[in-house]
Amino acid sequence: LAGCLGDDDDVIVPGTASGFPPFEFREDGELMGFDIDLLEAVVAETEYELGEWEDFDFDGLIPALTGDRIDVIAAAMTISPDRQETIAFTDPYWESDQAVLVREDDGFQPASWTDFEGRPVGAQSGTTGAEQVQTNLIDTGVIDEDDYSSYDNYVFAVEDLENGNIDGVVIDLPVAETFAAQRDVAIAFVEETGEEYGFGLRQDESELQTALNDGLAAVRDGDEYAEITDRWFGQ
Ligand code: ARG
Incomplete structure (x- = not known):
């Protein structure tokens, strides 16, 4: 376990979940x-x-972290009380809401959750988007449990939306905007959840937590933060 904390070199192994542009994705x-x-x-x-x-x-990230396969999660992960029962987070570094994606130039243009009556919807497994499907669509009886498709990766969900296998994808707003710019999908409406992203850590790593919080503050105070933000969110 080369990445385990306590090693002389203090190498920390980062884990992510790609397929979530512009936060983490693969190109070539x-x-x-x-x-x-x-x-x-x-x-x-x-x-x-x-x-x-x-x-x-x-949904493999938290088990990988608690199982010592990685030391830090950088995956646009929302800080939530649920997750804080198992892991710790750094200070927040980004804010987000949830968005509902539909096909572009399609007859189906929902304005709210109830418009999804009986329609198939998808989200990535283990996400806050999947929670929104549960609370706003399944628990309220707007759709059946069977109408919900859970995906390992949002890229597959967006592809299924494009080819008509599902009629909506619930996903973080900045990522919805990116997919809407790149693919044949559009944002139908937004649910204001006011989520905050943090880097995830094991609960017993308070030294690393302090170091990363200090590092985050230092990066924010410098020019590099604006550069990074511009690189991925600029026009
Ligand atoms: N912010 C949402 C959550 O924490 C979605 C994150 C998905 N991240 C990813 N890299 N696929 O549940």
């Missing part, structure tokens, strides 16, 4: 995005060194 096989650049800049401010990136399905 290469992993890139806002989270990748931000964590690299933050760790450069500390005495730790960043190891090789590991790529998991989103």
Whole structure:
């Protein structure tokens, strides 16, 4: 376990879940995005060194962290009380809401959750988007449990939306905007959840937590933060 904390070199192994542009995605096989650049800049401010990136399905990240396969999660992960029962987070580094994607130029243009009556919907497994499907569509009886498709990766969900297998995808707003710009999908409406992303850590790593919070503050105070933000969110 080269990446285990306590090693002399203090290498920390980062884990992500690609397929979530512009935060983490692959282009010609290469992993890139806002989270990748931000964590690299933050760790450069500390005495730790960043190891090789590991790529998991989103719902595999917390088990990988608690199982010591990785030391930090950088995956646009929303800080939530539920997750805080198992892991710790750094200070927040981004804010987000949830959006509902539909096909572009399609007759179906829902304005609210109730418009989904009986229609198939998808989200990535283990996400807050999947929670929104549960609370707004399944628990309320707007759709049956069978009408919900859970995906390992949002890219597959968006592809299924494009080819008509499902009629909506519930996903973080900045990622919805990116897919809407790149593919034949559009944002139908937004649910204001006011989520905040943090880097995830094991609960017993308070030293690393302090170091990353200090590093995050330092990056934010410098020019690099604006550069990174511009690179992934600029026009
Ligand atoms: N922010 C949402 C959550 O924490 C979605 C994150 C999905 N991230 C990813 N890299 N696929 O549940």
